[in-house]
Amino acid sequence: MLPKDLVDELMQFRAERDWQQFHTPRNLAISLSLEAGEVLELFQWEDRQGEALESVMPRLRDEVADVAVYLTYLCTDLGIDLEAAIREKMLKNRAKYPVALSKGSAKKYTEL
Template sequence: MQFRTERDWQQFHSPRNLAISLSLEAGEVLELFQWEDRRGEALDKIMPQLRDEVADVATYLTYLCADLGIDLEAAVREKMVQNRRKYPVELSKGSAKKYTELQGEGEA
């Protein structure tokens, strides 16, 4: 926040602008994986750029949450509680199915 405040940039950071920037930066993360599933040495090669893009995503998300009064840590904890309900271990372990596909599988 200090970086942004020192430069008086918060005046340009409406929720809309921050959400757009967040999406664009997330797209730049995705772009690094566009043509291949990078692992091992291939991943090591892009790691410096990947770290920069992930930092940009985190920065815009932090600004957005601060400006909207969202406690990011609390929001993540609450979402994980919801996810635990949606994806119980006994139905979802080792499965990539969406929660709507898991419903009814545990019933006999």
């Protein structure tokens, strides 16, 4: 999903620091979850919109980037083609959530 040159840059950054030894699938999954939690933390006590959202955008951009980096490491290490995985998931989602039943609804597919 990310451009190959950016993925290569991330992998080189990690290799130069010899961090791949710490990046087991378990550790990457934990780190991914923790970084996603930091995204969530920015909205913990306030439904940020407008100026309130703008005030946290620099940190939000950093946290979203951290999520993307850990996801990229995990997918690369496990041989997951992220674009293909997303496309496959979208096929499943289209079947689970047909427009006629789900448009404008936040219900889970089991409730449709």
